[in-house]
Amino acid sequence: MEASWYHSVKYFVSLHPRSEHPDSIPLPRDAPKATVPGQYLVSKMLPPRKSQVKVGATRANSEDSDSADEDAHRGRASSKKASSCNPVVEFKEQMHLSLHRLDEHLVAYIWGKKSSMMDESVTLIGRALAPLHDFNLQRRSTTWGVFDVLESHRVAEMRVR
Incomplete structure (x- = not known):
C-alpha cells in the first residue's frame, strides 16, 4: 500500500x-x-515496521538469458527489490471464536487503512484460506499465503499459530 508522507497506514x-467452496466464498461488502x-474476529489496527531481514539481490548476469535487454531489465528489477523492504506487522493477540459447528475453512482477510487529516480509506489487501479440518495445521506455527482477490497473485505471507 503506497502512502504519501502525510498519510498514516x-x-x-x-x-x-x-463452509462454501473456496471459489464461492463472497468478499465482505465492508471492512469489519x-x-x-x-x-x-477482527484484530487491532497496527502500523507496519521495517523488516529486520534483508534480502540479497539475485544474480544480475544470468547464463540462460536471451538478450542484453533482458539482462538490463533484470539488473534494474533486482536492484529495486534489494533496495525495497517489505513492511511487517505483528499481531500478538490471542483471539478465539466460539461456534456452534466447525466450518470447512477459515478465511483471513488482510485490510489496510490509509488516513490523513482530510481522508480515510480502507482497502482489502488480500485473503488467505485455511482448511479447518486439516489437523496438521492446528496447534503449530504455519504460514499462509495471502493472495490478491482480483488477480490471485501472492501479495503477502501470514504466520499463524
Whole structure:
C-alpha cells in the first residue's frame, strides 16, 4: 500500500469461518470494525515496521538469458527489490471464536487503512484460506499465503499459530 508522507497506514486482519467452496466464498461488502461473537474476529489496527531481514539481490548476469535487454531489465528489477523492504506487522493477540459447528475453512482477510487529516480509506489487501479440518495445521506455527482477490497473485505471507 503506497502512502504519501502525510498519510498514516495501519493494517488489521479479520478471520471468518466459512463452509462454501473456496471459489464461492463472497468478499465482505465492508471492512469489519469489531469482532462479532459467533461470526468473525477482527484484530487491532497496527502500523507496519521495517523488516529486520534483508534480502540479497539475485544474480544480475544470468547464463540462460536471451538478450542484453533482458539482462538490463533484470539488473534494474533486482536492484529495486534489494533496495525495497517489505513492511511487517505483528499481531500478538490471542483471539478465539466460539461456534456452534466447525466450518470447512477459515478465511483471513488482510485490510489496510490509509488516513490523513482530510481522508480515510480502507482497502482489502488480500485473503488467505485455511482448511479447518486439516489437523496438521492446528496447534503449530504455519504460514499462509495471502493472495490478491482480483488477480490471485501472492501479495503477502501470514504466520499463524
